Amino acid sequence: MRIITLLTDFGLKDGNAAILKGIILQISPNAQIVDISHVIQPQNILEAALILFHAGIHFPPDTIHIIVVDPGVGTMRRPIAAKIGTQYFVCPDNGVLTMFLNRADDKKDIQCIHLTNSQYWLPEISHVFHGRDIFAPVAAHISMGIKLKELGKPVFDLINIDIPTPQKSLNAIRGMILHIDHFGNIITNISKSHLEEIDRAKLLIKICGIELKGLFNTFGDSCNGEIIALLGSPNYLMVSMVNGNAARTLGGTVGQPVEVFY
Amino acid sequence: MRIITLLTDFGLKDGNAAILKGIILQISPNAQIVDISHVIQPQNILEAALILFHAGIHFPPDTIHIIVVDPGVGTMRRPIAAKIGTQYFVCPDNGVLTMFLNRADDKKDIQCIHLTNSQYWLPEISHVFHGRDIFAPVAAHISMGIKLKELGKPVFDLINIDIPTPQKSLNAIRGMILHIDHFGNIITNISKSHLEEIDRAKLLIKICGIELKGLFNTFGDSCNGEIIALLGSPNYLMVSMVNGNAARTLGGTVGQPVEVFY
Amino acid sequence: MRIITLLTDFGLKDGNAAILKGIILQISPNAQIVDISHVIQPQNILEAALILFHAGIHFPPDTIHIIVVDPGVGTMRRPIAAKIGTQYFVCPDNGVLTMFLNRADDKKDIQCIHLTNSQYWLPEISHVFHGRDIFAPVAAHISMGIKLKELGKPVFDLINIDIPTPQKSLNAIRGMILHIDHFGNIITNISKSHLEEIDRAKLLIKICGIELKGLFNTFGDSCNGEIIALLGSPNYLMVSMVNGNAARTLGGTVGQPVEVFY
Numbered sequence: 001m002r003i004i005t006l007l008t009d010f011g012l013k014d015g016n017a018a019i020l021k022g023i024i025l026q027i028s029p030n031a032q033i034v035d036i037s038h039v040i041q042p043q044n045i046l047e048a049a050l051i052l053f054h055a056g057i058h059f060p061p062d063t064i065h066i067i068v069v070d071p072g073v074g075t076m077r078r079p080i081a082a083k084i085g086t087q088y089f090v091c092p093d094n095g096v097l098t099m100f101l102n103r104a105d106d107k108k109d110i111q112c113i114h115l116t117n118s119q120y121w122l123p124e125i126s127h128v129f130h131g132r133d134i135f136a137p138v139a140a141h142i143s144m145g146i147k148l149k150e151l152g153k154p155v156f157d158l159i160n161i162d163i164p165t166p167q168k169s170l171n172a173i174r175g176m177i178l179h180i181d182h183f184g185n186i187i188t189n190i191s192k193s194h195l196e197e198i199d200r201a202k203l204l205i206k207i208c209g210i211e212l213k214g215l216f217n218t219f220g221d222s223c224n225g226e227i228i229a230l231l232g233s234p235n236y237l238m239v240s241m242v243n244g245n246a247a248r249t250l251g252g253t254v255g256q257p258v259e260v261f262y
Numbered sequence: 263m264r265i266i267t268l269l270t271d272f273g274l275k276d277g278n279a280a281i282l283k284g285i286i287l288q289i290s291p292n293a294q295i296v297d298i299s300h301v302i303q304p305q306n307i308l309e310a311a312l313i314l315f316h317a318g319i320h321f322p323p324d325t326i327h328i329i330v331v332d333p334g335v336g337t338m339r340r341p342i343a344a345k346i347g348t349q350y351f352v353c354p355d356n357g358v359l360t361m362f363l364n365r366a367d368d369k370k371d372i373q374c375i376h377l378t379n380s381q382y383w384l385p386e387i388s389h390v391f392h393g394r395d396i397f398a399p400v401a402a403h404i405s406m407g408i409k410l411k412e413l414g415k416p417v418f419d420l421i422n423i424d425i426p427t428p429q430k431s432l433n434a435i436r437g438m439i440l441h442i443d444h445f446g447n448i449i450t451n452i453s454k455s456h457l458e459e460i461d462r463a464k465l466l467i468k469i470c471g472i473e474l475k476g477l478f479n480t481f482g483d484s485c486n487g488e489i490i491a492l493l494g495s496p497n498y499l500m501v502s503m504v505n506g507n508a509a510r511t512l513g514g515t516v517g518q519p520v521e522v523f524y
Numbered sequence: 525m526r527i528i529t530l531l532t533d534f535g536l537k538d539g540n541a542a543i544l545k546g547i548i549l550q551i552s553p554n555a556q557i558v559d560i561s562h563v564i565q566p567q568n569i570l571e572a573a574l575i576l577f578h579a580g581i582h583f584p585p586d587t588i589h590i591i592v593v594d595p596g597v598g599t600m601r602r603p604i605a606a607k608i609g610t611q612y613f614v615c616p617d618n619g620v621l622t623m624f625l626n627r628a629d630d631k632k633d634i635q636c637i638h639l640t641n642s643q644y645w646l647p648e649i650s651h652v653f654h655g656r657d658i659f660a661p662v663a664a665h666i667s668m669g670i671k672l673k674e675l676g677k678p679v680f681d682l683i684n685i686d687i688p689t690p691q692k693s694l695n696a697i698r699g700m701i702l703h704i705d706h707f708g709n710i711i712t713n714i715s716k717s718h719l720e721e722i723d724r725a726k727l728l729i730k731i732c733g734i735e736l737k738g739l740f741n742t743f744g745d746s747c748n749g750e751i752i753a754l755l756g757s758p759n760y761l762m763v764s765m766v767n768g769n770a771a772r773t774l775g776g777t778v779g780q781p782v783e784v785f786y
Contacts, residue, residue, distance in 0.1 A: 003549060005542065011444025012274070012536070015317035016495075018267065018298040022320035025265060025294065029322070032549065033296075034557075036542040042445050043505050055539035058546035058656070060553070071505055074480025127480035129495035132320070182535025183566050218598025218651035233540075233653035243567050243595055273706025274536070277579035278757075280529065280560040284582035287527060287556065291584070295558075304707050305767050333767055336742025389742035391757035394582070 002143035003032045003059060007052055008068040008131065009040040016129075020066065020136040023122070027140035036065075043071040045094050045161060050179055053099035054234050061086035066131070066139045067096050074127035079115040079134050080158065081142065081151050088148075090115075090139040092130070095161030102163070116152035166190050173260045177207075177252055178236070184245030185238050186252040190260060192235040204261040205229050207239055208250035219243070264405035265294045265321060269314055270330040270393065271302040278391075282328065282398040285384070289402035298327075305333040307356050307423055312441055315361035316496050323348035328393070328401045329358050336389035341377040341396050342420065343404065343413050350410075352377075352401040354392070357423030364425070378414035428452050435522045439469075439514055440498070446507030447500050448514040452522060454497040466523040467491050469501055470512035481505070526667035527556045527583060531576055532592040532655065533564040540653075544590065544660040547646070551664035560589075567595040569618050569685060574703055577623035578758050585610035590655070590663045591620050598651035603639040603658050604682065605666065605675050612672075614639075614663040616654070619685030626687070640676035690714050697784045701731075701776055702760070708769030709762050710776040714784060716759040728785040729753050731763055732774035743767070 004024055010016040017038050024031050036055045040048045048069040056065055070077075070092045078093040084100045091097065093114075104110050115134060118125070120141045125133045138151060166175030166189055175190040186207065195203075205212040215237075216228045224243045227250070232238035237260070240246050247253070266286055272278040279300050286293050298317045302310045310331040318327055332339075332354045340355040346362045353359065355376075366372050377396060380387070382403045387395045400413060428437030428451055437452040448469065457465075467474040477499075478490045486505045489512070494500035499522065502508050509515070528548055534540040541562050548555050560579045564572045572593040580589055594601075594616045602617040608624045615621065617638075628634050639658060642649070644665045646657045662675060690699030690713055699714040710731065719727075729736040739761075740752045748767045751774070756762035761784065764770050771777070 007539070009445075013299055013301045013313075014441075014443045015269070015298045015313040016444075018296055018317045019320045021296050022317065022322070022325075025296075026320075026322045032553075034542055034545050034549075036539045037537055039537045042507075051537075051539045055542045055546065058543045058550075060546070060550045063546075072482045075482035077482075126493075126495055128492065132495065179538075181538045182540075183533075220596045220599035220601075230652065231650075233650055233656065245566075271707075275561055275563045275575075276703075276705045277531070277560045277575040278706075280558055280579045281582045283558050284579065284584070284587075287558075288582075288584045304769075334744045337744035339744075388755075388757055390754065394757065 002028070003034060003063040004028075004139050004143055005034045005036050005056070005059065005063060005065045006038070007036040007040065007048060007065065008038050009042045009044070009048070010038045010068070010131075012038055016131070019132050023132060023136040024140040027137055028143045031140065031143050040069050043069065045069055045071075045096050046163070047179070049096050049098050049161060049163070052096060056087065056100065059087065062088070064088040064090065064139045064142050066135050067091035068131035068135055069096060070094065070130065073130050078155070079130055080155065081113045081115055081138055081148055082158070083111045083148060085109050088142055090135045090142070093159050095159045097158065098160045098163055101158065101160065111148055112155045112158055113148045113152045114155045117150065120146065120151055164189050166194060168194065171261055175258050175260070177254050177256045177258060180247040180252060180254060183240070184247040184249075185232065185240045186246050186250070187232055188237045188239070188258045190237040190258065192231055195237070195260070198262045202262060203229070205237070205239070206259040206261070208252045208256065210250065212239065264290070265296060265325040266290075266401050266405055267296045267298050267318070267321065267325060267327045268300070269298040269302065269310060269327065270300050271304045271306070271310070272300045272330070274300055278393070281394050282330075285394060285398040286402040289399055290405045293402065293405050302331050305331060307331055307333075307358050308425070309441070311358045311360050311423060311425070314358060318349065318362065321349065324350070326350040326352065326401045326404050328397050329353035330393035330397055331358060332356065332392065335392050340417070341392055342417065343375045343377055343400055343410055344420070345373040345410060347371050350404055352397045352404070355421050357421045359420065360422045360425055363420065363422065373410055374417050374420055375410045375414045376417045379412065382408065382413055426451050428456060430456065433523055437520050437522075439516050439518045439520060442509040442514060442516060445502070446509040446511075447494065447502045448509050448512070449494055450499045450501070450520045452499040452520065454493055457499070457522070460524045464524060465491070467499070467501070468521040468523070470514045470518060472512065474501065526552070527558060527587040528552075528663050528667055529558045529560050529580070529583065529587060529589045530562070531560040531564065531572060531589065532562050533566045533568070533572070534562045534592070536562055540655070543656050547656060547660040548664040551661055552667045555664065555667050564593050567593060569593055569595075569620050570687070571703070573620045573622050573685060573687070576620060580611065580624065583611065586612070588612040588614065588663045588666050590659050591615035592655035592659055593620060594618070594654060597654050602679070603654055604679065605637045605639055605662055605672055606682070607635045607672060609633050612666055614659045614666070617683050619683045621682065622684045622687055625682065625684065635672055636679050636682055637672045637676045638679045641674065644670065644675055688713050690718060692718065695785055699782050699784075701778050701780045701782060704771040704776060704778060707764070708771040708773075709756065709764045710770050710774070711756055712761045712763070712782045714761040714782065716755055719761070719784070722786045726786060727753070729761070729763070730783040730785070732776045732780060734774065736763065
């Protein structure tokens with residue numbers, strides 16, 4: 001039983017994720033299908049890349065991830081399949097794999113295919129819904145044992161998107177807000193590794209016009225309504241409101257600057 | 263392993279779809295359960311009928327679809343099970359199957375049963391939640407091999423709802439907006455078949471007070487923010503905003519008229 | 525194939541429920557995973573307790589329920605696993621099991637363990653995401669046959685939350701609004717059992733500044749837009765608007781009083 005995950009911007013109303021599942025189950029009746037998210041902001045490739053990486057790393061070897069956040073559907077952008085490390089990906093070539101590609105230590109761990117063999121697609125291909133017509137059937141065929149090389153031609157020039165990285169100076173790190181989560185936690189691109197060998201109790205964090213001193217371990221270490229900084233679940237510097245919504249309270253949005261002085 | 267799909271207006275918060283799943287798995291432990299949608303607008307049978315058809319046709323033979331959009335629950339409206347072509351349906355008799363019934367070429371492909379045999383229901387039947395008490399257990403029993411004829415009495419007079427169809431004149435087709443999808447695409451009831459033998463480049467489309475000329479192939483063929491017309495994924499004339507929300511921008515809502523001149 | 529359910533306040537966007545699923549499937553590849561809800565109001569333990577009970581009772585024996593509504597994550601609050609009757613629960617010790625504990629007739633039907641054996645956790649434990657680090661792997665190990673007693677030390681003093689109960693006087697029952705569901709139905713804490721031996725046709729219900737007379741059987745027994753009282757699906761007194769949203773119309777919110785005179 002192979003796992004196939006779905007990550008899309010389809011929303012929850014229209015049944016489009018279910019269409020992918022119906023097609024997968026026609027080809028691969030025992031596939032174990034898992035939803036990662038269907039409420040990626042429409043056409044937001046960066047958000048999809050972050051959430052894919054955040055969740056994808058927790059799946060078993062041989063998992064196949066389908067990602068359909070696809071503003072270029074029907075244009076010249078390439079449909080691709082890839083194996084990166086132990087996992088498989090089927091998606092448009094638009095940068096959504098950037099974080100997995102960056103993590104691969106060795107180029108030998110990366111195999112990418114431009115999907116050109118229409119034998120593994122639906123018989124009729126629309127201009128507007130390649131998730132249904134190409135990505136779902138290809139992923140299902142991979143789960144049934146079809147090799148990547150059967151699916152098309154090797155490619156070595158996948159598109160990468162810019163994942164913003166923080167700048168370090170003598171006494172400060174300057175980064176930005178990368179993501180606002182469901183709880184309103186403000187997640188920055190400053191990671192635990194940037195803060196190593198630094199006295200965390202003495203940090204001064206400037207974000208959204210306020211200043212915060214030091215890092216807390218967890219939410220319950222402070223009082224309801226207080227704004228605190230801590231290391232979040234994927235080890236990024238995060239600003240939260242205890243039992244509240246920090247992003248709404250502070251007006252934090254993706255892309256705003258954050259500075260850490262030490 | 264039989265597939266059972268769920269399409270409801272239950273929403274996502276209250277755990278009611280999970281109740282159906284718990285009951286199904288008690289009776290049919292190996293059922294493969296797939297959600298189509300749980301955010302149908304409350305009591306909107308037309309929306310449920312459209313999404314059921316749009317998604318349902320992509321599922322394998324012998325799939326069992328449970329549909330619970332049921333404003334008449336607890337009244338005289340009949341609970342039914344049906345086989346239409348190769349697929350099964352368990353739902354209230356309120357018109358939600360209209361599009362599948364319309365598609366069946368041959369009345370011989372349709373078998374309908376008024377669910378009267380309470381042996382396949384939960385022991386206690388409420389007035390307000392037949393999804394739990396009747397539809398889920400009946401679908402689970404079908405997945406375990408119970409024949410439709412065991413479940414009740416044949417019926418031949420299922421309720422149909424009016425699926426609005428466009429009117430064609432000498433130089434125009436007059437239709438309406440059928441659905442607004444998650445992306446804000448405006449989907450009309452004018453299909454590809456209505457536009458055959460017509461020069462698509464010369465079409466003039468009037469909708470929401472604006473005029474659009476010609477059909478595009480796909481979103482990426484135009485610029486961000488532009489409003490375009492194209493054929494959508496189930497081959498209906500669709501009006502979209504490239505990387506934007508056409509319905510919100512134009513004020514489009516279900517039922518508004520659309521005219522195509524050629 | 526063991527069933528594992530998930531009930532969280534994670535929301536649907538960030539992929540955090542999928543992280544739990546990836547970890548479960550690494551340990552227990554054939555687990556049947558069912559979502560109960562991921563849109564519990566953040567940190568609302570009472571809401572989680574109600575929805576867990578409402579849905580959980582419909583699952584088969586040996587189902588394992590993971591509940592992650594966890595404002596105390598990373599503090600001294602205990603992570604626990606429990607068997608209550610025929611079902612298993614893995615969650616923080618914060619009262620979310622109260623309704624299941626209350627229902628257990630016999631203390632012998634309850635077995636609770638403080639999770640202290642880190643052998644069944646992820647290798648690294650964060651301060652902010654025990655759903656991923658502790659609860660998901662522990663539930664997966666239970667599904668693979670690990671006994672509760674292997675997981676830690678027995679405890680007998682689980683935290684209970686106050687589930688508000690109505691007060692009965694000579695001619696009235698005074699309760700409160702317990703839950704507003706997706707349809708806007710107003711669900712009170714006055715149950716069918718409180719109304720036994722009472723003439724339901726003569727009831728007078730005061731709620732949100734209005735008065736309602738008698739109970740209806742179901743929605744379709746009245747006209748569109750009318751406000752009615754009836755017994756809801758888990759047999760609680762419920763106030764609904766036929767094909768409308770009663771809570772929005774009446775301004776009903778959780779905690780407001782309701783009075784029933786007889």
